[in-house]
């Protein structure tokens with residue numbers, strides 16, 4: 001038995017970390033540093049900055065370091081251990097994903113959730129574990145970062161991204177302030193990372209006292225005894241409704257536009273390495289077809305989350321219940337639906353996220369130049385012109401942004417969209433747990449090639465300058481003088 005299997009017994013984290021270290025040594029990871037250093041006005045220029053220290057940011061940072069791109073730093077606005085949704089606005093009890101997924105492990109068995117869990121609680125506990133509790137997933141991500149000693153700086157928000165010559169300037173606030181420069185920038189900014197919450201028109205102008213988006217910091221205790229409407233039929237709608245019910249809401253109505261609950265998780269159903277590695281190489285019309293079909297059929301909420309709502313007698317599901325208008329009325333809301341008018345104290349919009357780059361101040365300098373699928377990549381023969389898909393960035397093969405008008409912002413080729421918004425171009429490899437390692441590998445291969453090409457003159461000069469002999473000169477004797485002598489006789 002080698003070290004590469006998940007430990008069967010609870011060997012403890014220290015022993016697991018020793019095994020991981022030994023595997024890294026066997027694989028010569030991290031690889032030696034190879035990017036020529038660069039400075040600007042005497043200050044170090046980063047090779048790569050990653051915005052976001054959530055799962056994608058961690059996987060990308062780890063892969064960059066493994067590949068010998070060592071002058072890297074990741075920033076996250078959240079405090080350490082609170083990155084991403086897991087212990088903030090994720091209101092489910094467990095992950096939807098099966099516990100066996102290797103997620104950000106980058107092909108290293110000892111870096112998997114399973115190894116981490118089993119090392120602490122043993123194989124029997126692993127067998128008994130059904131789904132991964134969300135807080136435990138966060139604990140695992142915290143360990144992942146620590147054990148790989150990833151350079152993540154917390155409580156730092158990037159407030160502006162400004163292309164300057166062949167570099168990208170980043171303005172920081174929080175625990176670090178000022179301006180830094182980088183050669184490549186990775187946006188691992190999460191599901192809301194390229195825009196923000198998608199807010200339906202009927203909520204525009206309605207006082208925020210009466211409604212929240214599902215990703216907001218909601219005071220659920222204040223909903224005790226209140227009547228609450230939840231819009232949507234996805235996972236977040238169920239988890240928010242359940243949280244409101246568990247906090248003592250007097251009534252929770254699920255207002256669902258569809259006539260039927262989505263029941264089949266289509267993309268998960270066909271999940272395979274073919275999908276992971278093949279989707280991004282498909283012709284555009286096939287990419288559109290897949291995403292359009294799954295958007296139309298919609299991902300169902302998990303069964304456990306749905307039962308978590310329906311077990312409460314004061315929860316009601318209204319299907320075929322589209323919302324036409326919302327207005328404030330006294331200390332609550334009057335909602336005009338296709339099933340008549342309804343009255344609530346509070347509304348939660350579980351309406352997802354949008355790719356509106358213009359909605360994020362940090363992208364203001366580059367947003368107008370970013371090419372979307374609506375800028376010519378989509379053609380009507382592909383299928384329904386779905387707004388959420390038309391807004392998706394039209395990315396290159398390495399997750400890099402492309403310019404709407406060539407020559408207007410060439411630095412976009414050095415900014416990589418490693419988040420959920422890449423899905424239409426790249427498949428689901430930069431957001432969800434199952435294929436994040438494949439996504440990080442694709443990303444880092446691209447950054448590696450791009451940095452190497454940009455520095456090619458320097459690498460060529462190194463080639464010419466390299467003068468350490470491998471042969472000492474005493475390993476052979478040149479026979480030609482002897483031959484010459486013989487011929488002369």
Ligand SMILES: Cc1cc2nc3c(=O)[nH]c(=O)nc-3n(C[C@H](O)[C@H](O)[C@H](O)COP(=O)(O)OP(=O)(O)OC[C@H]3O[C@@H](n4cnc5c(N)ncnc54)[C@H](O)[C@@H]3O)c2cc1C
Pocket residue numbers: 051052053054055056057058075076077078082083084085086089090091094095096097156157158159188189190191193236362418419420430431432433434
């Ligand atoms: C509620 C919920 C439940 C989910 N459950 C599952 C599941 O069970 N299985 C699954 O496979 N997927 C799930 N997902 C999808 C996906 O796995 C998660 O969204 C995951 O967090 C994605 O990781 P990420 O690194 O892309 O983004 P995030 O984890 O959101 O990390 C992005 C980080 O970027 C930081 N950031 C953004 N902008 C800036 C800035 N300007 N400056 C500094 N920092 C910034 C944020 O603070 C954040 O920490 C879920 C998503 C949500 C929202």
